[in-house]
Amino acid sequence: MTSFVDLEAKIPNNVGLKDDPVIRRALETWQPAYLEWWRDMGPSDFKQDDIYLRTAVGVGRGGWANFGHVKMPDYRWGIFLADPETEGERKIKFGDAMGQPVWMQIPGEMRARARRLIVTQADTEPASVEQQRLLGHTAPSIYDMRNLFQVNVEEGRHLWAMVYLLHKYFGSEGRDEAEELLRRRSGDPDNPRVLQAFNKPIRDWMAFFCFTTFTDRDGKYQLAALAESGFDPLARTTQFMLTEEAHHLQVGENGIARIIERTAQLMKEGVDPRKVGAMPLDLIQRYINEWSSASYDLFGGEDSSNAAEAFATSLKGRYREGDGLYKDPLALNQNYETEIFENGVEKKVQIPLRRAMNALLLEAYHADATRIVARWNRVLEQYQLSERVYLPTLRFNRQIGLYGGLWFNPQGEQISKEAFERKRTEWLPVDADYQYVKNCMIKVWDRGKFANWIAPPPVGINNQPVDFEYVKFH
Amino acid sequence: MTNFETNPDRYAHWKLTFDGAVARLAMNVQEDKPFRDGYRLKLNSYDLGVDIELCDAIERIRFEHPEVNVVVLTSENPRIFCAGANIQMLGSSSHPFKVNFCKYTNETRCSIENASAHSGIKFIAALNGTASGGGYEVAAACDEIYLVDDGNSAVSLPEVPLLGVLPGTGGLTRLVDKRKIRRDLADVFATKAEGLKAKRAKEWGLIDGYFSRSRFDEGIKKRAAELAARPKILNKTGAKGIVLTPIAPSVNADASELKYKHVTLKIDRAQRLAELTIFGPAEMPSTDPAVMRELGAEFWPFRAYREVNDALCRLRHDEETVGLVLLKTRGKIEHLLAGSRALAANRNDWFANEIILFLGRMLRRLDVTGKSFFSIIDEDSACAGSLLEVALAADRIYMKNDAGGKTQLAIGPLSTGLLPMSNGLTRLQSRFLKNPEHAESLAKSLPRMKTSEALAAGLVTFAPDELDWSDEIRLAIEERLSLSPDALTGMEASLRFGGPEAHDSKIYGRLSAWQNWIFTRPNATGKEGALVLFGQPERPKFDWRRT
């Protein structure tokens, strides 16, 4: 079953906006406000430049393979829901409503909770665009600049996807929330974005690649959990968002890999990366530590009654719930075992499984991120270097949850606050690091040229050569 | 045993600071310091320990800091003001504990309003983060509420939708009675788990204003300064506070006898009987307010009332099975009368005023205590003035009809309007609803009476003669203690508050009664009840029959 994709409409969509005048009008009213937000808070400048971007034209295979040079404000932000995986009636796969047909409307008693889940997710989309808005000016190449803008416009589309749900299924409160999404501002002390990690600036490209590796990956897992939802429109919206998110993770993973590669080349040649404006491994490690640990916090407390409710109400499942990875789709009468620290003593605790949903998702995330870091180490291996980077354990530098406010080294051993503070400059970036990286961020906008701290990618975008004119400046 | 005494040096959960006429009372709940084991005080949620400190702080502001006329109630936690009573604690507590806990917290909230109405202290709730459930309720006890407008923080009463119980710490009553929120809007608010953010909350009257995060402190400071500059209702210029010294009773090994300086509490657990004896002052009390202030916490009436208050709290929390409390007095009627006159005459002095207000609170605490009270008056009693009020608070009064006429009682000026019940009436007015002129004439003539006169005047219930006295008392005790404790609690609560309803009486009589009923219902506290399952993996299952 494939849905009709209306590409000619003011708002491209496959949700039948043409025949839904009420929602169409509401969204057409929201659209100018969105464009105004994009003008004010989207990438600063570059509005008249042609960027080689992909635009979604369908939700099937190849729906994304639509590349061309466009000016960002003219980008066709659309609303797409993935097609149902199966024909016929679909059933809810987990939680108390398991076995019931999926909901095409949100049940009244779940409305507030579902709205909160959606708003929390939605808020991160414009937030990251705001966090990244100045990066274009210091792009290490037009290839990377193009990737940045691709990520940005897709985050914008994710906002559209969530706003559609708010308008369509959540009444006047949904419309209010949609307006609020354009009103909050990343880092504004008076009107901050909902989640803390989305209020911290992405000051440089190291941070950008770390963000897309680690923080966008949180997004991937959150979306994956929502993609299991018993609320069908939410499930199908997030399923489609996941296809875009995968690209963002690629940008991050490849970005850090290329930085490590450049560093490895220099080390191999016996050149101190610091002497030539490249990124020394210890500094890369500190960035990894900072962004991974901040992203762990995004999953919420390991023991969370909120998470239990979201699962119990069949609104948010486990990672790949529908693939039958789990024995018991109800997740009742089971425990999740983990360690806590009481007065410095490590102790096993059992958390009822439903309350441990955040912990489960975080575990899946951590395993995934571990594979990414292993891939980065393969670059070092290829250059026959013995140095390695690592991913800190889930206990390191946590602000919330079971390990929040306690002190651990990156390997997860509990240490004293004093011991942590002594090691802080070794483990986490300090102002001098930020300053150093900032000084290295010099724009390189010539075709096929790359800044000295990052290796070129092995291949270009959409089979184009690496020295393709990804951005045409006007 | 529960210790209701503390002091700011020992606070775990609050930070109390002073800046001229403005006190700042900031909640900073230590997660790992619950009152008993078994739960963590997350998100500035509170339990009895947190509330004992809050109560102490308010008393200290009133007595130790007469210079204060504005209190800013806020949170040290920048994201959350207060998440209300701790749910794990409630879910794992016995029914009597829950009821007594809620009662105590209600009394503390009412004491905030009492200070606002009669001590000239205005309370500002500075909600620098979300206030949910009991967090909003404590804010509602303040005169003005300001919420941070950060797109995130909200006020809410999620008890009904999330916990299957009521916002029973005055929440519902204060919505409609105090803040005068329209009933339909109150209905929406009290069923909307996530509550309302600043703008809408202001529109609905749930808060009085809001400030952005960066302007919040400044906005609160400005408002506090405005309120601090308003004309004072009592002359406290240059007043120096007194020190609330500990009243720590000596307690015997099995805690069956508590000896305070002027009060003893004896507990007979086998019989479920307690005896509370209040000893009057040893000499004629001073009539000079300067001397009263000099004596401070040791001044007889104040010390004695604090002790009674402490004994009542302990009785409620530590002696759940005690069903009947005999109220006795010892001392000289002249001393009591003189003392009452001295307080009444000096009620424009801040300290005398605070003592009278404290006595009023103590008596209202007695009024809402779920135990039977019999007042016992014999020839050694000193049932006069303020201690006559204690007797009038009892469910029954037994007065010995001795041949010599030595057993007497006397009404003093405190009984004429200075010690209102929670329904707004004096105890005399409440007693003589059918005959208000009688109440008025007693209040005017302030008579001293022998037993037969008191009986005739309707001030006592029974007046056995010397021969029958001990037997009558014994029989009355035994009979009372044979009755259903639940029926007695309900009966007494219904009979004690004749006459009109007022804000406070609605909280104790209507809201609390419904709450206490809900607390016993399976829909809240059964194995599949909402309160019990909150935060648990399973979801509640309701018995859908409406009652």
Ligand SMILES: [Fe+2]
């Ligand atoms: Fe996204």
Ligand SMILES: [Fe+2]
């Ligand atoms: Fe993303």
